[in-house]
Amino acid sequence: MKIITIANQKGGVGKTTSAVTLAHGLAMTEHRTLLVDLDPQGHVAFALGAEKAPGLYRLIVDEDPIDQVAVQARENLDIIPGDKRTEKAKRTVVISNFPTEILSRILKHADYDVVILDMAPSLDVLHVSALMASDWVIIPTKLDAMAVDGVNEVLRSMGEVVERGHRLGYSILPTFFDRTTRETIVQLQALVDTFKGRVWPPIPQDTHAREAPAYGKSLWEYCSKSPAVMGYGTSLVAGYASTLKRTVEVICE
Amino acid sequence: MSNNLNRRSAIDPAVADILAGAERKKRIASLPKAERAKARKEAARHKVGLDLPPDLHETLRQIAGKEQVSISSLVSFLTNRGIEDYKAGKIELYTYKRLSRCARFEYVLTFAPNDD
Numbered sequence: 001m002k003i004i005t006i007a008n009q010k011g012g013v014g015k016t017t018s019a020v021t022l023a024h025g026l027a028m029t030e031h032r033t034l035l036v037d038l039d040p041q042g043h044v045a046f047a048l049g050a051e052k053a054p055g056l057y058r059l060i061v062d063e064d065p066i067d068q069v070a071v072q073a074r075e076n077l078d079i080i081p082g083d084k085r086t087e088k089a090k091r092t093v094v095i096s097n098f099p100t101e102i103l104s105r106i107l108k109h110a111d112y113d114v115v116i117l118d119m120a121p122s123l124d125v126l127h128v129s130a131l132m133a134s135d136w137v138i139i140p141t142k143l144d145a146m147a148v149d150g151v152n153e154v155l156r157s158m159g160e161v162v163e164r165g166h167r168l169g170y171s172i173l174p175t176f177f178d179r180t181t182r183e184t185i186v187q188l189q190a191l192v193d194t195f196k197g198r199v200w201p202p203i204p205q206d207t208h209a210r211e212a213p214a215y216g217k218s219l220w221e222y223c224s225k226s227p228a229v230m231g232y233g234t235s236l237v238a239g240y241a242s243t244l245k246r247t248v249e250v251i252c253e
Numbered sequence: 254m255s256n257n258l259n260r261r262s263a264i265d266p267a268v269a270d271i272l273a274g275a276e277r278k279k280r281i282a283s284l285p286k287a288e289r290a291k292a293r294k295e296a297a298r299h300k301v302g303l304d305l306p307p308d309l310h311e312t313l314r315q316i317a318g319k320e321q322v323s324i325s326s327l328v329s330f331l332t333n334r335g336i337e338d339y340k341a342g343k344i345e346l347y348t349y350k351r352l353s354r355c356a357r358f359e360y361v362l363t364f365a366p367n368d369d
Contacts, residue, residue, distance in 0.1 A: 029354050185275040192264055192272060201267035242267060248354055 002251045003107060003115045005134040010150030011121035014140045014175035015039075017209050017219075018243070019118035020047045021229075022138075024218040025244040027077035031113040031251065034070060037082035038130060039120035045081035048073040049216020054085035059106055061092045066110050074218075078112070090126050099125045103133040114251055123157055131161045136250050137170040138243075143177060143187035143202070151191075169250070170198060173243060177202035179232075200246055201238040203228055270302055 006019040016039070023035040037044035042052035050073055058064040059080060070078035093099045103126075107115055117130045131137065139154050141147045151172060158168055172195055178184045191199050203209075206228035212219050219229050219240060231238035281292045305313075317324045338344045350360040351367060 179271070179275070185272070188268070189272055189275075192268055197263045197265055199268050200265060202271065238267060238271065246265075 001110065001112055001115065002136065003117065003134045004136045004138060004247070004250070005117040005119060005130045006138050006140065007117075007119040007127065007130070007154050008139050008141055008147070008150045009121055009123050009127075009153045010141070010147045013121075013142050013147050013150065014173075014203065014209070015121070016043045016047060016118055017213075018138065018140045018173060018175070018203075018240075019116050020044060020213075021219045021240045022244060022247055023079075023114075023116045024048075024074055024077055024220055025240065026114050026116075026247065026251075027074055028220060029244070029248065030076065031248075032076050032111075034066070034078050034080065034110055034112040034115045035073070036080040036107075036115060036117050038086065038117055038126055039082055040084050040086040041120070042081060042083040042086070043213070044079055044118055045071075045073075047213040047216070048077075048079065048218065050079065050081060052083040053081040054083050054089075055080040056082050057085040057089045060089040060102060066106070086120075090124060093125050093129060100128050100132050103129040107133055123153060128157060128161065131158060131168065132164070132166055134168060137168060138173050138200075138247070139170060140173045140175045140203075141191075143174050143184045143191075145187070148187055148191065171246065171250075172199045174199065174202035176205045177238065178205045201231070201242045203240060203243065204232050204238060266302065 004022075006015050006022075008015060019035060023033050027033045035044055036056065038056060045052050050071055053071070055069050055071070058069045059066065066080070069080055071081060073079045093102050096102055098105075103117070117134065119127055119130055137154065137158060139151050141151050155170070158170060162168055172191060174188055174191065177188070188199075188202065204227040206226055208223040208226040209219060209228045212222035215222060219226065223229065227239060229240050231242060277296055281289055281296065284292055313324050313327055317327045320327065322330075335344065339346070346362060348366040349362045349364070351363055353359060353361045
């Protein structure tokens with residue numbers, strides 16, 4: 001089982017869209033997938049047309065087993081939904097004996113091929129606990145200076161986790177890519193100069209990605225041929241189809 | 254910051270492709286007006302990026318060298334012959350197909366026919 005965290009402390013960079021799209025994509029490619037919402041906004045359930053619920057709260061505070069809390073959202077795809085009670089769960093984590101290991105302990109016996117953790121835009125104890133449980137981190141980022149700074153913050157947290165002896169890989173996923181804007185290209189070039197092959201092909205800015213959650217559909221269901229999924233232009237080099245392919249490579253490593 | 258994390262050195266080919274395209278556009282925009290049309294025409298030459306196994310690429314390079322032709326010319330020639338054979342029913346792809354794990358495609362093709 002591989003555990004992949006989607007993280008960036010900056011909000012609005014496409015974390016939940018990426019988490020939901022990749023989780024459903026993996027499920028469609030025959031990977032039994034669990035998507036865990038660690039954000040009190042509870043948007044994972046919303047995006048898949050399910051009800052917000054205190055799933056993470058029940059796992060952490062009530063210590064209910066995963067199979068009792070998980071909700072089937074699609075074939076091969078279960079979710080642990082979140083809601084505002086996730087915030088209360090964080091307080092339980094803080095006062096627990098081994099706060100940074102709580103998610104590792106909970107997920108250790110999860111019977112899935114892949115677990116995707118959708119983080120809240122914050123750097124708290126749950127965030128560190130998620131990194132400690134993870135094999136790989138995907139860091140979505142808009143291509144602007146503030147969002148790219150958020151990448152650095154995540155990498156600092158990851159550095160602390162690595163210093164504790166935990167092995168962790170990562171990739172950077174540029175989102176809201178607008179090829180007509182000079183700043184976008186400048187920031188992409190800066191990311192590539194710094195992080196080289198860690199930078200995955202970008203996700204084009206695409207209104208479909210904003211519309212799909214309103215219908216409770218994933219991008220694969222709502223618009224599988226849209227730029228956000230397939231990239232744009234004649235080369236079709238970017239988009240979530242490309243991200244999914246690289247994620248499968250990570251899982252198979 | 255991330256000193257203990259292993260960093261990959263190679264740039265993802267798809268990302269490199271995007272950056273090269275942006276760089277080309279920037280270069281064309283900086284040319285004198287009279288030269289821009291010619292540069293755009295040159296840039297619009299039909300180029301495609303395809304994934305080839307490294308062994309196959311090396312073989313193509315060797316044959317192209319031996320025959321004193323460009324690799325592009327050789328690939329165009331061989332692909333055309335392959336397409337003619339496919340259209341004539343001389344190549345049946347189904348014996349070379351196996352299920353893909355990629356969301357975009359049902360199958361991938363192997364070089365050797367499948368036994369099952």
